[in-house]
Amino acid sequence: MSYQAPEGLAPEDEFRHAGRPGTEQVLFGDTLWVSVVDPAAGIHGVNHFHLSNRGYARFEALYVIDGVVQLYGNKVPLNVRPDRGPWSDGRMRYEVVEPFNHIRISLDWEKFAFDLDFRGRFAPFNYDKSEPNGDPMKSFDDFYGGHYEQAMSCTGSFEIRGGPAAGQKRNIDCWSHRDHTWTSRFAVPQAWKVDETHFAAHFWPSVQLPERHINVFGLYFQNEKSPKERSIGGFVSDKHGSRPLRNAKAEIHPNDGTASVRAANRFRYEFVMPDGEVIHVRSTAHHGTIKLWLRAENDLENRMDCYEAFCDFEVEETGEKGTGTAEYSVMPAWPQWLA
Numbered sequence: 001m002s003y004q005a006p007e008g009l010a011p012e013d014e015f016r017h018a019g020r021p022g023t024e025q026v027l028f029g030d031t032l033w034v035s036v037v038d039p040a041a042g043i044h045g046v047n048h049f050h051l052s053n054r055g056y057a058r059f060e061a062l063y064v065i066d067g068v069v070q071l072y073g074n075k076v077p078l079n080v081r082p083d084r085g086p087w088s089d090g091r092m093r094y095e096v097v098e099p100f101n102h103i104r105i106s107l108d109w110e111k112f113a114f115d116l117d118f119r120g121r122f123a124p125f126n127y128d129k130s131e132p133n134g135d136p137m138k139s140f141d142d143f144y145g146g147h148y149e150q151a152m153s154c155t156g157s158f159e160i161r162g163g164p165a166a167g168q169k170r171n172i173d174c175w176s177h178r179d180h181t182w183t184s185r186f187a188v189p190q191a192w193k194v195d196e197t198h199f200a201a202h203f204w205p206s207v208q209l210p211e212r213h214i215n216v217f218g219l220y221f222q223n224e225k226s227p228k229e230r231s232i233g234g235f236v237s238d239k240h241g242s243r244p245l246r247n248a249k250a251e252i253h254p255n256d257g258t259a260s261v262r263a264a265n266r267f268r269y270e271f272v273m274p275d276g277e278v279i280h281v282r283s284t285a286h287h288g289t290i291k292l293w294l295r296a297e298n299d300l301e302n303r304m305d306c307y308e309a310f311c312d313f314e315v316e317e318t319g320e321k322g323t324g325t326a327e328y329s330v331m332p333a334w335p336q337w338l339a
Helices: 136-140 259-263
Strands: 028-038 043-052 056-065 068-077 092-098 102-108 112-120 146-160 169-184 199-208 213-219 233-238 241-244 247-253 266-272 278-291 305-315 321-331
Touching: 028 146, 028 321, 043 092, 043 278, 056 112, 056 278, 068 278, 112 169, 136 213, 146 213, 146 233, 169 199, 169 213, 169 321, 199 247, 199 266, 213 247, 213 266
Parallel strands: none
Antiparallel strands: 028 043, 028 169, 043 056, 056 068, 092 102, 102 112, 112 146, 146 169, 199 213, 199 321, 213 233, 233 241, 247 266, 266 278, 278 305, 305 321
């Protein structure tokens, strides 16, 4: 099936965006996030790109391979003028083959390499159509541009070049998820001195099921507020399209106010579906966690601790089983300095 741009967006939104007046004063750019969750292959990861207006881009391939974390990251010059790609640092490459239908990502590096095709599994969702308040990201950013997400399928090859499985080539065939946002990043300076605390902030799971796909953003501490009072957004996708959820709550374990929350390994969600049905989804296995490389212009200042836990999921009411990511953040970013 071929998918069109979601309402409010256009095919051009697959590519880089120019910011509106004022964004030249801040770090602004396009962020691309694409997951690979394949328990059968023992491969779980996130490919992450930041194409900035500051003359550089960051490329990341953050993987858990047979339970072992392996991370690739690079920062390279990038023309400030928006373009249509492909974007590459010489080793990692992101190409839009067909807007909202087909993306190709590859990497050739000493620890691992891959060549992966991502194709639309269900229709994309414009987060601006979230209910009841539109895209919750708008409330956090004065220079917000736009944001959409989409359930994908992923196929291709993955070569392991280090460790006990060095030399193995594995086929990837799994469900995936992708996110494209264009906005400013960390426009507000961090505090002079950050004190160590461990406060669970946002949740952003991607629940991949055989016949549907669920994605939602919310804040743990707003669980008991009404949807109109919350920063919340998200959707469910199936063969009939992508529709906004009505509400969601989340649990994260352990969560005792200590650093243990940063290594959370159990998650549970309550989703209110578009027709009012309430379902509960819990993680049944944890395959590992990576942390995104999130910086402003200073690579030595940690600006956000955002984690991606790779999980198996089960819908408690129906027994549906799937896979996905349980994204969460812990505040403040700790430690503040990384050298």
